Amino acid sequence: MISRVSYPNPVLGNPGDYEKEALFTFKSFTWFIENDGVSLEVPLPSINDQKLNGYFQNNEASLYLKIISPSSYFSKIIELRYDEFIEGIFKITFPIGELNKKIFFSFYLATNQTLTLEPELLSTNFPSSFPALKSDIIAKSPQWSELIDHEWDPKKSNSVSFMAVTFHIDEKEKETSVDFGRDRIMIQLPKSSYDEYIHFGESKADIIHSGIVFPVLIQAVNYVINSENNSSDEFSEKTWFQRLNQLIFDQSQELENLTPLEIAQKILKDPMKRGISYLTISDKDAESEEDY
Numbered sequence: 001m002i003s004r005v006s007y008p009n010p011v012l013g014n015p016g017d018y019e020k021e022a023l024f025t026f027k028s029f030t031w032f033i034e035n036d037g038v039s040l041e042v043p044l045p046s047i048n049d050q051k052l053n054g055y056f057q058n059n060e061a062s063l064y065l066k067i068i069s070p071s072s073y074f075s076k077i078i079e080l081r082y083d084e085f086i087e088g089i090f091k092i093t094f095p096i097g098e099l100n101k102k103i104f105f106s107f108y109l110a111t112n113q114t115l116t117l118e119p120e121l122l123s124t125n126f127p128s129s130f131p132a133l134k135s136d137i138i139a140k141s142p143q144w145s146e147l148i149d150h151e152w153d154p155k156k157s158n159s160v161s162f163m164a165v166t167f168h169i170d171e172k173e174k175e176t177s178v179d180f181g182r183d184r185i186m187i188q189l190p191k192s193s194y195d196e197y198i199h200f201g202e203s204k205a206d207i208i209h210s211g212i213v214f215p216v217l218i219q220a221v222n223y224v225i226n227s228e229n230n231s232s233d234e235f236s237e238k239t240w241f242q243r244l245n246q247l248i249f250d251q252s253q254e255l256e257n258l259t260p261l262e263i264a265q266k267i268l269k270d271p272m273k274r275g276i277s278y279l280t281i282s283d284k285d286a287e288s289e290e291d292y
Helices: 050-057 191-197 202-229 239-248 260-267 271-291
Strands: 030-034 037-043 061-069 074-080 089-095 101-111 115-117 130-132 137-140 144-148 163-167 177-179 185-189
Touching: 030 144, 050 061, 050 101, 050 115, 050 137, 074 089, 163 191, 163 202, 185 191, 185 202, 202 239, 202 260, 202 271
Parallel strands: 163 185
Antiparallel strands: 030 037, 037 089, 061 074, 061 101, 101 137, 101 144, 115 130, 177 185
16 A cells, blocks of 8 residues: 655655664764854765765765754754765855854755655655655654854853843742842743743743843943943942943944943844744744654
8 A cells, every 4th residue: 555645755754754773864963163153064975875975976966954953043954965965075164143053953854856755765655766756755754952162252252151030039029130249140930930030941931031131231232332421320230231231342342332222132143033034934933843
């Protein structure tokens, strides 16, 4: 009996589409955290279906890296062609700011042209050959994760390094407050709100975190800018103040003449726009998961 599937063609990596011994995987990945960003070395994939591997080696199909960094609202799909691997390695560099904290990545193989595919290890539930249109996915890997301990900017002034989200010790407190009087800016949520906050999934928690940090950062930047006209500013000796001051008035950052709102957006790399983009991509990914 021929299987009925909701996606265009069988995919190596989907349960039941190929024989159990069929593999699409990688030996290892090598990450490098450098001063100007993060680099990833990808080895050639191990594809033991020789027909599928042949399509890749002949550039009739390309390998694609799909990488998502929820903390920095970054998502990208990168094409890796067989003839671009050098001594079996494809090196990808991500500029500083794109990858941060826990990131997720996976690979898939997709056709570069319309082909009639004849895999060797295709399940007997399918015909021995089938057509694939250009850009059809024909193999996919599992999803992996990696922890990238990298700041958002070269000055190591990541907002997380001088801000903390915590809760009121007094459970009677029902309003959010901000304490600028310590070395780190303390954003204090009502205890019930904090308990809900920490139970969100990782990607949602990061988006909400930036939503909390953004307005507080605007206020903190305003304190720093106004201190230029107030030599007795009460926060000038605090660590958070000094880091922001260095970042804002470093000429290479071109922040000095902007408004507090514009400076906060630059430091967080436009969190509202990135948040919307990330959620849009996440919705599309959720839809595609239903098909593949």
